[in-house]
Amino acid sequence: xxxxxxxxxxxxxxxxxxxxSLPQRVLAHPVVERVADLVPVALLAALVAVQVWSQGSxxxxxxxxxxxGFAVVALLLRAPFLVVVVGAAATAxxxxxxx
Amino acid sequence: xxxxxxxRPLPRQERRTIVGESLAVGVATGAYGISFGxxxxxxxxxxxxxxxxxxxxxxxASQFALVGVVAAGGVPLSGAMTAVxxxxxxxxYGLRMAPLLAFRGWRRVAAAHVLLDESTAMAINRGxxxxxxxxxxxxxxxxxxxxxxxxxGGALVGTTLGDPRAFGLDAxxxxxxxxxxxxxxxxxxxxxxxxxxxxxxxxxVPLTAAxxxxxxxxxxxxxxxxxxxxxxxx
Numbered sequence: 001x002x003x004x005x006x007x008x009x010x011x012x013x014x015x016x017x018x019x020x021s022l023p024q025r026v027l028a029h030p031v032v033e034r035v036a037d038l039v040p041v042a043l044l045a046a047l048v049a050v051q052v053w054s055q056g057s058x059x060x061x062x063x064x065x066x067x068x069g070f071a072v073v074a075l076l077l078r079a080p081f082l083v084v085v086v087g088a089a090a091t092a093x094x095x096x097x098x099x
Numbered sequence: 100x101x102x103x104x105x106x107r108p109l110p111r112q113e114r115r116t117i118v119g120e121s122l123a124v125g126v127a128t129g130a131y132g133i134s135f136g137x138x139x140x141x142x143x144x145x146x147x148x149x150x151x152x153x154x155x156x157x158x159x160a161s162q163f164a165l166v167g168v169v170a171a172g173g174v175p176l177s178g179a180m181t182a183v184x185x186x187x188x189x190x191x192y193g194l195r196m197a198p199l200l201a202f203r204g205w206r207r208v209a210a211a212h213v214l215l216d217e218s219t220a221m222a223i224n225r226g227x228x229x230x231x232x233x234x235x236x237x238x239x240x241x242x243x244x245x246x247x248x249x250x251x252g253g254a255l256v257g258t259t260l261g262d263p264r265a266f267g268l269d270a271x272x273x274x275x276x277x278x279x280x281x282x283x284x285x286x287x288x289x290x291x292x293x294x295x296x297x298x299x300x301x302x303x304v305p306l307t308a309a310x311x312x313x314x315x316x317x318x319x320x321x322x323x324x325x326x327x328x329x330x331x332x333x
Binding site for chain 2: 001003004011016017018022024031038043044049050051056058063064082086087092
């Protein structure tokens with residue numbers, strides 16, 4: 001685990017420093033700009049899906065889906081981050097308590 | 100940090116406005132470090148490891164990604180790779196910010212650590228280098244301090260909770276990722292990539308080791324970026 005923490009820390013810092021240090025023309029390359037724009041979208045969407053609908057190596061629908069449903073409604077209502085996250089947890093917890 | 104002699108000092112009113120806005124963003128962002136702390140220990144990390152992530156990695160989406168992959172049963176290194184891939188957007192912010200901030204030498208090395216979604220957002224539309232630096236550093240340092248204090252608090256509370264599922268903490272992680280993704284979904288191309296990436300990841304869950312589906316979904320972004328000829332939105 002510690003190795004992973006050090007790798008993530010070194011990698012993330014290097015990427016930040018590179019941004020402040022690289023020549024501006026890197027950004028001018030359209031493929032670089034498009035990929036950099038799309039990578040966070042793809043990864044975050046995949047993380048949502050895997051976090052909510054997988055259990056080990058199988059796909060499941062459980063109380064986490066209800067939590068995600070709460071999050072969608074809260075985000076549509078422009079609720080702050082903490083309300084979205086805590087509300088989703090509470091929704092899943094209450095559902096598990098009820099069934 | 101004092102501005103260089105060549106920069107004109109900011110009017111007091113503008114200074115006050117920038118500091119006020121930056122601190123408000125810092126407090127709001129720092130507060131959700133509580134959820135990261137709780138989620139970190141729920142994923143099986145120690146309090147020390149959870150705090151080390153906030154101190155050293157210090158970019159929220161990457162930290163959530165690492166503990167998310169570990170919580171799903173992935174090997175820590177595939178979590179770290181996902182975290183680093185998500186960190187690439189900070190490079191993009193840096194490229195945008197570099198001419199505006201104009202930091203050199205050790206100042207640049209230090210400033211890089213607080214290069215975040217929030218510090219970029221609070222600096223990018225300022226009219227001068229002095230104003231941009233003030234917004235960037237005030238936001239960055241405020242988020243850093245509060246995020247780390249909140250992480251410690253959340254982690255300590257998390258260790259006393261018992262079974263994290265009973266409190267829905269596993270559902271909190273998915274909601275956190277969705278909240279981070281949400282502002283990017285206003286673009287139609289982004290929505291398409293998000294749906295395809297989620298589908299690819301879910302399709303791979305039964306077939307591959309945990310952690311691989313998310314990394315493979317990053318390939319969707321590479322493909323879409325390389326094949327799409329219509330140009331990126333500004």
